[in-house]
Amino acid sequence: MMQELRLVLIVLGALVIAALIIHGLWSSRKERPEKFADKPLGKLKDGEEGGFDEDGIGAVRVIKSNTDKPEEIQRKEPGFHFDDEPAAVDPLFADLKADIEPSSSPVTNEEKDLLFTDAPYADEADDKSTEISEPLPVGESEQEEAVSESPVRQEVLIVNVQSSANDQFQGIDLMNSLEQNGMIHGEMDIFHRHADLSGTGKVLFSAANMYNPGSFPLENINQFTTQGISFFMTLPCYGDAEQNFKLMLQTAQKVADQLGGLVTDDSRNLMTPQRLDGYREQVKSFSEPA
Numbered sequence: 001m002m003q004e005l006r007l008v009l010i011v012l013g014a015l016v017i018a019a020l021i022i023h024g025l026w027s028s029r030k031e032r033p034e035k036f037a038d039k040p041l042g043k044l045k046d047g048e049e050g051g052f053d054e055d056g057i058g059a060v061r062v063i064k065s066n067t068d069k070p071e072e073i074q075r076k077e078p079g080f081h082f083d084d085e086p087a088a089v090d091p092l093f094a095d096l097k098a099d100i101e102p103s104s105s106p107v108t109n110e111e112k113d114l115l116f117t118d119a120p121y122a123d124e125a126d127d128k129s130t131e132i133s134e135p136l137p138v139g140e141s142e143q144e145e146a147v148s149e150s151p152v153r154q155e156v157l158i159v160n161v162q163s164s165a166n167d168q169f170q171g172i173d174l175m176n177s178l179e180q181n182g183m184i185h186g187e188m189d190i191f192h193r194h195a196d197l198s199g200t201g202k203v204l205f206s207a208a209n210m211y212n213p214g215s216f217p218l219e220n221i222n223q224f225t226t227q228g229i230s231f232f233m234t235l236p237c238y239g240d241a242e243q244n245f246k247l248m249l250q251t252a253q254k255v256a257d258q259l260g261g262l263v264t265d266d267s268r269n270l271m272t273p274q275r276l277d278g279y280r281e282q283v284k285s286f287s288e289p290a
Contacts, residue, residue: 171224189215
C-alpha cells in the first residue's frame with residue numbers, strides 16, 4: 001500500500017515539474033518578441049534624444065549603404081560547408097546575392113569532355129599520327145636504280161667424260177683419278193676444284209655423276225659404277241673465267257686418258273675444235289666488260 005502511494009506521488013511530482021518547465025519556456029518565448037519588436041519611427045527618434053530606451057538598450061543606428069563605391073564592399077565568398085538551413089543574407093549585400101550564389105546546374109558529360117580536353121595538343125597528336133602513317137616517297141634515283149637493275153645473266157658450261165662402248169667406270173678408279181687431278185669430294189656428295197688445292201677458297205668448277213642422282217656415294221664407292229661424269233662451271237665465276245675453263249678442260253682430258261674414256265660436249269657428242277671455239281666465245285662474253 002505504501003509503495004503504491006509512493007509511486008503515485010512520484011508520478012504527480014514529475015508531472016508538476018514538467019508543467020512548470022513547459023510554462024517557463026512558453027513565458028520566455030512570449031516576452032522575447034515584445035522586447036525586440038520593431039518600434040515606430042517616432043519612438044526611435046524619442047529614444048535618440050535620451051540615448052537609451054527604458055530597457056537600457058541604445059538606439060539602433062541605420063547606416064545607409066554607399067552604392068557609389070561598390071569596390072569598397074568586401075564580398076563574402078561562399079564556403080565549402082553544407083548547412084541544413086540557408087544562412088540569412090545581410091540586407092547590405094542583397095543586391096549582390098545573385099553574383100555570390102553559385103550555379104547549381106549539374107555539369108554534363110559533354111562539358112566535362114570540353115574542360116579536360118586540350119584541343120591544340122589533340123590536334124597536334126592527330127597531325128603527328130597522320131605524318132607517321134603516310135609512306136615516305138621513294139627518291140627518283142632509287143626508282144631509276146630499281147628499274148635499271150636486271151637479273152644477272154648466268155650460263156653453265158658442261159664437258160662430259162664418257163666410257164667407250166658399253167664399258168663402266170669403276171667407282172674406286174674414278175675417285176682416285178679425280179683426287180689426283182685436284183678434285184675433292186665435298187658438298188652435295190660430288191667433287192669440287194677449289195681455288196686453293198688444299199680444299200679451301202672459292203669453287204672453280206665441279207664434277208658430278210652423269211646419271212641421277214648425280215652423286216658419288218663414298219660409303220659404297222667399291223660397288224659404284226657409272227658410264228660417265230660431267231664437269232661443269234657457272235658463268236660468271238670467281239677469278240679469270242678463261243683460265244678456269246682451260247683448267248676444267250685439261251682436268252677432263254686427263255681423267256678420260258686415265259680411265260680410257262672420251263671427252264664429249266654438253267650434247268654428249270665428241271668434242272670438236274669448232275665446239276671448243278663456241279665454249280671460248282661464251283667465256284669471253286662474260287669476261288669482256290659490258
